[in-house]
Amino acid sequence: MVTAGDFRNGVTFEMDGNVYSIIEFQHVKPGKGAAFVRTKIRNVISGAVTEKTFNPNDKYPTAFIERKDMEYLYNDGDLYYFMDSETYEQLPISPNVLGDNFRFVKENMVCKVLSYKGNVFGIEPPNFVELQVTETEPGVKGDTATNVTKPATLETGAEIKVPIFINEGEMIRVDTRTGEYMERA
Secondary structure: EEEEEHHHOOOOEEEEOEEEEEEEEEEOOOOOOEEEEEEEEOOOOOEEEEEEEEEOOOOEOOOOOOEEEEEEEEEOOOOOEEEEEOOOEEEEOHHHOOOHHHHOOOOOOOEEEEEOOEEEEEEOOOEEEEEEOOOOOOOOOOOOOOEEEEEEEOOOEEEEEEEEOOOOOOOHHHHHHHHOOEEOO
């Protein structure tokens, strides 16, 4: 059990038959009246974010989210297949579970598959991936203004902004959490 007074970012708990994760929290002690905890919580299954206040003495059962390393194998058009590296079992996952940052994942890459009581609700790709630029405009020589970017298509089909000195065929490192160019690989 976790009390609302012990809420911290990332804590997961069950409430009303759903699983929630704390995104932001603030312990409030007004001049008059009882203290309370103001939070922003995300339903980990649906992804919906809501704001809610709690009494600091409220207790909720802790939810244990299983994070398992699995290798992305292939996509057959309808489902994406992941393999458990220990048992070699394949797990088909529907595209609506994957999330936006999955566009940076290529075949044979290891991701964390998130599940609660056996139900998969999300995928966490590695924080940083190295991908090849497959299509981009050539940089103009002499154009040296700072922070000038251009669109580039990566080997996974994702489009991001890169500095003008990046050319086709180069390997770059991308932060999958923000979708931003980090550096040459």
